[in-house]
Amino acid sequence: TVVTNDTNIAAGKTYDYVIAGAGLSGLTVGSRLSAKGHSVLIIEAGLDGSWNPAIRYAEDRVFPSTFCNWRYPVYEEDGTQLPWTADAGACIGGSTSINGMVWYRPTKAELDKLESLGNPGWNFDNLLPYMEATERNIPPTPAQIAQGAGNEPEFHGHFGFINTSFPTPMRIPGAVDLYKQALPMVFPGLTPDGDLSNRTFVSMATTIYTIWHDPIAGKNRRSSAADGLVWAPDQQRQTLTILADHKVDKVIFDKRLTAKGLMFLPTISSISSSRPRKGFQVHARRGVILSAGALATPPILERSGIGRADVLKAAKIAKVVDLTGVGANLNDQPGTSALASVAEAYRNDTSLIDADGGKVFAPVIALIKSNELWRADASSNLDGLLSPTTLRARAQAIVKAKAGVNIPGAEAILNATIDLITTHNLPIAEFLSDSITATLLTAFWPLVPLSRGHLHINTSDPFSHPIITPRFLQDSFDISVAISVARAAHSVLSSAPFEGIVADPYLGFAAGPNATDADYLSWYKATMIGASHWLGSTAMLPRRLGGVVDSKLRVYGTKSLYVVDAGILPFQVTSHLMSVLYAVAGRAAVVIDQQN
Ligand SMILES: Cc1cc2nc3c(=O)[nH]c(=O)nc-3n(C[C@H](O)[C@H](O)[C@H](O)COP(=O)(O)OP(=O)(O)OC[C@H]3O[C@@H](n4cnc5c(N)ncnc54)[C@H](O)[C@@H]3O)c2cc1C
Incomplete structure (x- = not known):
């Protein structure tokens, strides 16, 4: 595999496939297509970050990352900038170079839902082999098992390119024990301890990460897409070139709207003088694949003239395909956190408190179902989701805000999640x-x-950030979940297992134990940030429902142009994203190859 910053290696050249973005999806697709013998060029806007300890070692992670992070500004609907940024990886490996490394599998029901939305072939059974082929699980040692590591080998792959394991040493095992006692007290029915990739039986577990223990460094190494697919000696490719530090501007089409290549420019970091004006071209024989991520692929499409007509007009871009789904349906989870100060006597207890905390993040994860969150009130809260009238109202609000394309599309997407919650009792x-x-x-x-939110460009300048409008907590259901889970967080920290250990379970929460729902909501809105699981902005759906790509990943209205990244998932999944996205990209390589 050739990795270079040299413009001349690609300018004016022709490859079988050219790919925008060397993140999780671009590297997975590129690696697989080149393994088939195709010549592949991946253009990555960021640099190689592998030298940086903050990228290399889980312990040295900085959150939010100051390196390899686009830190896109985010906005309210009225244009006011929000106080947080949308984080997304900006170096080879993409977001896997800066992410939280949490790894577990999705449920069968949610992947099957992809297919029932009108995407033949995209179901759990077809994606499972790719999930297995991604992972090389390193089983826990007896010492790790004694400290709470659950491991069921049948729910892991063992010969893949991404290492998954528990950290060495295990973090805060004392606190993990307390959390595992306290969580089921607050969420009765929460399935105890185990391996979270066994989603049928387990919904609380010690976390497995995409890391492996490097005995020479004495640290946990991040197993990013770059580590697993670019630098790994057994993944080297004769026909794969990665051009770093160059930004993809737009797609080149011929008269019949067949994608023929990409226009790209050196990024600002790679040139000493002013911003480059001159773009370069690279040509593709078989296809062009956009894998810049849910926040960067829509801008490439829009700069190429594919998108909503009014957006293109405002950015002074000639329309090529009127495709209203581009940049709509944006989704991420709004997250915040509750804090409890620890009593003086326990502050130096390293089994409870990790002074470096937050780097190998969240040693216990619990996925909470509606009946666990709301107990007796669960069915009345869910009833509101089942009424066709409220579904229509929800869809209308989304379409009115231009976060959805049309009522049938918004209803179909919402219904997918609603059915997963109500029929399949998926965690909420x-x-x-x-x-x-x-x-x-x-x-x-x-x-x-x-x-749902949206993102669009407002200029044709490829170096300008898009206007990202997350529209978090617009839906009443999301608000109910947010308030309830925030309240429950304080209940966990006030529960019996923490008695005497916690000094103040409401640290930094002025409204305290008598807080009203309104107090919780205003606190939530003031403190929330995106969980960084952005998706949906180039949804794989039938075109009449607002889709941007079809089930063969082809951009509607064009030929030989594909999107493969988080943007194609129309709705949020319950497993963070990596396990799903590596599988989707693995299968995408086969789907694309079969067409050419
Ligand atoms: C802070 C953070 C924490 C996360 N934690 C977890 C976690 O714990 N577990 C989990 O499963 N998932 C997690 N995720 C999510 C997961 O990492 C992402 O969903 C996944 O990496 C997305 O893959 P992708 O291929 O869509 O995009 P990315 O992996 O982000 O790759 C996109 C690539 O395209 C490049 N690019 C962008 N614009 C251009 C352009 N114009 N030209 C050329 N290149 C371009 C980017 O620099 C980037 O390298 C986290 C993400 C973040 C940001």
């Missing part, structure tokens, strides 16, 4: 338990939000 909240200096910290979020 995630609870991540951790500690930082002198403090127990639990982060949480509505796991499958119904609210």
Whole structure:
């Protein structure tokens, strides 16, 4: 595999496939297509970050990352900038170079839902072999098992390119024990301890990460897409070139709207003088694949003239395909965290408190179902989801805000999640338990939000950030989940197992134990940030429902142009994203190859 920053290696050349973005999806697709003998060029806007300890070692992670992070500004609908940024990886490996490394599998029901939305072939059984082929699970040692590591080998792959394991040493095992006692007290019925990839029986577990222990460094190495697919000696390819530090501007089409290549420019970091004006071209024989991520692929499409007509017009871009789904249906989970100060006597107890906390994040994860969150009130809360009238109202609100294309499309997408919650009892909240200096910290979020946002360019300048409007907590269901899970977080930190250990379970929460729902909501809105599981903005759906790509990953209205990244998932999944996305990209390579 050739990795270079040299423009001349690609300018004016022709490859079988050219790919925008060397993140999780671009590297997976590129590696697989080149393994088939195709010549592949991947253009990556960021640099090689593998030298940086903050990328290389889980212990040295910085959160939010100051390196290899686009830190896109995010906005309210009225244009006011929000106080947080949308994080997304900006180096080879993409977001897997800066992410939280949490690994577990999705449920069968949610992947099957992809197919029932009108995407033949995209179901759990077809994706499972790719999930297995991704992972090389390193089983826990007896010492790790004694400290709470659950491992069921049948729910893991063992010969793949991404290492998954428990950290060495295990983090805060004392706090993990307490959380595992306390969580089922607050969420009765929460399935105890085990391996979270066994989603039929387990919904609370010690977390497995995409890491492996490097005995020479004495640290846990991040197993990013770059580590697994670019630098690994057994994954080298004769026909794969990665051009780093160059930004893809737009797609080149011929008169019949067949994608013929990409226009790209050196990024600002690679040139000493002013911003480059001159773009370069690279040509593709078989296809062009956009894998810049849910926040960067829509801007490439829009700069190429594919998108909503009014957006293109405002950005002074000639329309090529009127495709209203581009940049709509944006989804992420709104997260925040509750803090509890730890009593003086326990502040130096390293089995409870990790002064470096938050780097190998969340040693316990619990996925909370509606009956566990709301107990006796669960069915009345869910009833509101089942009425066709409220479904229509939800869809209308999304379409009115231009976060959805049309009512049938918005209804179909919402219904997918609603059915997963009501019929399949999928979890609706995630609870991540951790500690930082002198403090127990639990982060949480509505796991499958119904609210939708959008992102669009407002200029043709490829170096300008898009306008990202997350529209978190717009739907009443998301608000109910957010308030309930925030309240429950304080209940966990106030529960019997923490008595005497916690000094103040309401640290930094002024409204305290008598907080009203309104107090919780305003606190949630003031403190929330995206969980960084952005998806949906180039949804794989039938075109009449607002889809951007079809089930063969072809961009509607064009030929030989594909999208493969988080943007194609129309609704949020309950397993963070990596396990799903590696599988989707693995299968995408086969689907694309079969067409050419
Ligand atoms: C902070 C953070 C924490 C996360 N934690 C977890 C977790 O614990 N577990 C989990 O499963 N998932 C997690 N995720 C999510 C997961 O990492 C992402 O969903 C996944 O990496 C997305 O893959 P992708 O291929 O869509 O995009 P990415 O992996 O982000 O790759 C996109 C690539 O395209 C490049 N690019 C962008 N624009 C251009 C352009 N114009 N030209 C050329 N290149 C371009 C980017 O620099 C990037 O390298 C997290 C993400 C973040 C950001």
